[in-house]
Amino acid sequence: MTEEAINLSLGAKVSDVSQEYCKVVAHYLPERYCDCRRIPMAAYLQAIDTAVKIQGDSLWGFNTGKAITSAEYGLLGYLVETSDTVGCAIDWLLQFDKTVANIGDIQFTVCDSSATLVWRPYFHNRHAVLRNMTAWVATVRRISGQALTPSEMHFSDAFTHEQLRLMEVWFNCPVKDKQTSNRIEFPVSLLAVKLITRNEVIQAHLLISINELASGSAGEHQWLSQLQLVLHSCDLHTLTLSVLAQHLNVSTRTLQRKLTAQKLSFSQLKDKERLRRFGQFGYVMRKQELSDLLGYKEQASLNRAVRRWYGMSPSAYLNETKNQL
DSSP states (O other), rough: HHHHHHHHHTTTTTEEEGGGGGGGGGGGGGGGGOOOSSSEHHHHHHHHHHHHHHHHHHHHHHHHTTTOOOGGHHHHHHHHHTTBBHHHHHHHHHHGGGGBOOSSEEEEEEOOOOOOOOEESSSSHHHHHHHHHHHHHHHHHHHHTSOOOEEEOOOOSOOHHHHHHHHHHTTTTTTEEOOSEEEEEGGGGGGGGGTTTOOOHHHHHHHHHHHHHHHHTHHHHHHHHHHHHHHHHHHHTTTOOHHHHHHTTSSSSHHHHHHHHTTHHHHHHHHHHHHHHHHHHTTTTTTTHHHHHHHHHHHHHHHHHHHHHSSOOHHHHHHHHHHTO
16 A cells, blocks of 8 residues: 555554554664554554565464453553453453554454454554454463463454464364454453453553543544544435534534644545555445445446555555455
């Protein structure tokens, strides 16, 4: 993905990650970010792509995710470690995830005997997704002291049979690709598993620190998260500035002011949502269905958009990136 396409898909100031979270790709980041507390998401994704290319590892995200440590999550990592149970750890993750990496939304649901974590990133990068999904499972195994096993792992990207086999061995459960979302399904009984790293005194101090860290940007992050969720569910055929404002329960003028503050226009916002949907569903939907999902009346409009984003046709881009598996 080109830098222009990455910036378009993320939007100004919408997504970034903490310095700790970038340690695994620190050698591949531009020098100007070495002393920054927060790293732009575009720079982080480009550093990942560079690492993958240099190391030649087609499952780089999966392999780095298995070795992730709490230090890479900063204060949030230690807060999760000092929780009482897996369920409490997930609660902290859901509340404070954006203090580490404002790169997507997590949805947690429980139905009967099954629990599900669905992650919707604001970007398309298979290795960033692999790293996150694998890291969550690896972290729970480490802090519980048990080889806990999900029921199923779902990925929206496509993988080779050999890659799926390797992941199934480590996750110890079925791994499905070309799905509509990235998700972890597991028995609800795992929520009650006690953590061997629990420490109530340390957690109390960490909670104060992380609340202070989150309070400075919570309002803006909350609005941006709400905006992303609305965009993900909107019919792009009928989406206008006034319609979007209605969904967000604000006036059209207020929405325009907020977008201007983020250095975004409505047309850019709509375009970046189309790019996100193309990245997420391009591998699993037929062209006509994809065109409709992106709000285009004809495939020719989709073809022109993808050429503008990537400099090639939709088929050429999908084939090229699929061949990188």
